[in-house]
Amino acid sequence: MGQLMRMIHVILEVVDAGQPSLTAYRRIILNVSGDPIKAPIEVRPLAEYLSTPVNKLSGPQRHMGKWEFYRGINLNGPAIKIDSNKWQGDDAPDLICKDRAIDSPGVALRPPTNETRAKMIHSFRWNHRAQIKMKRVPRGKYAVYAYLWEDNNLETFSISLQGKVVSRDYYSGQEGQWRRLGPWITNVADGVISITSSGGAVNFSGIEVWQEVKP
Numbered sequence: 001m002g003q004l005m006r007m008i009h010v011i012l013e014v015v016d017a018g019q020p021s022l023t024a025y026r027r028i029i030l031n032v033s034g035d036p037i038k039a040p041i042e043v044r045p046l047a048e049y050l051s052t053p054v055n056k057l058s059g060p061q062r063h064m065g066k067w068e069f070y071r072g073i074n075l076n077g078p079a080i081k082i083d084s085n086k087w088q089g090d091d092a093p094d095l096i097c098k099d100r101a102i103d104s105p106g107v108a109l110r111p112p113t114n115e116t117r118a119k120m121i122h123s124f125r126w127n128h129r130a131q132i133k134m135k136r137v138p139r140g141k142y143a144v145y146a147y148l149w150e151d152n153n154l155e156t157f158s159i160s161l162q163g164k165v166v167s168r169d170y171y172s173g174q175e176g177q178w179r180r181l182g183p184w185i186t187n188v189a190d191g192v193i194s195i196t197s198s199g200g201a202v203n204f205s206g207i208e209v210w211q212e213v214k215p
Helices: 046-051 115-122
Strands: 004-015 023-034 067-074 080-082 085-087 100-103 123-127 131-134 140-149 156-161 164-171 178-188 193-199 202-212
Touching: 067 085, 080 115, 115 123, 115 140, 115 202, 131 202, 140 193, 156 178, 164 178, 178 202, 193 202
Parallel strands: none
Antiparallel strands: 004 023, 067 202, 080 085, 100 123, 123 202, 131 193, 140 178, 140 202, 156 164, 156 193
């Protein structure tokens, strides 16, 4: 059997601000070949992604360096153990988050997951302009994940780490849909990891942070 061959057409449209405005188009044709590779569970086509149970998630991939679990925060929830790592609860020291606390345990999660992760996802902090800060973080390089989910209606928002947008115009999806976004890599020099949002309402359930291990 021969390799799979596909042709992809990409069309770029550019419109200027003149009066009248002018429009230009450019077409790029990509010939893609090779055997298909199954994508990681977090980026598979929607139908498969929403129905495939997620029971364990690891840290950053090896090609990104060597990492160890630093800290997990269960926002609006108690201390908990997830993926064999001990997470702190919403009362964790050096955590600042004043966003609205909500718990919606009756919403079925998409994709399904284990009981402890589900409890963490169901309890969350909500806001249109969320602000989460971890203080007294040792100087170093970190990989940051954010768990977020949709408890009712679709929202669109952007997420920033240390003031820089790391996820722009994210669509929260249908009721019950959750994701672990990241890892977003950042260097901490001032002792603070800051996560903020803008745009629509966002539900932050948990923050997971890994620290780079120097050789």
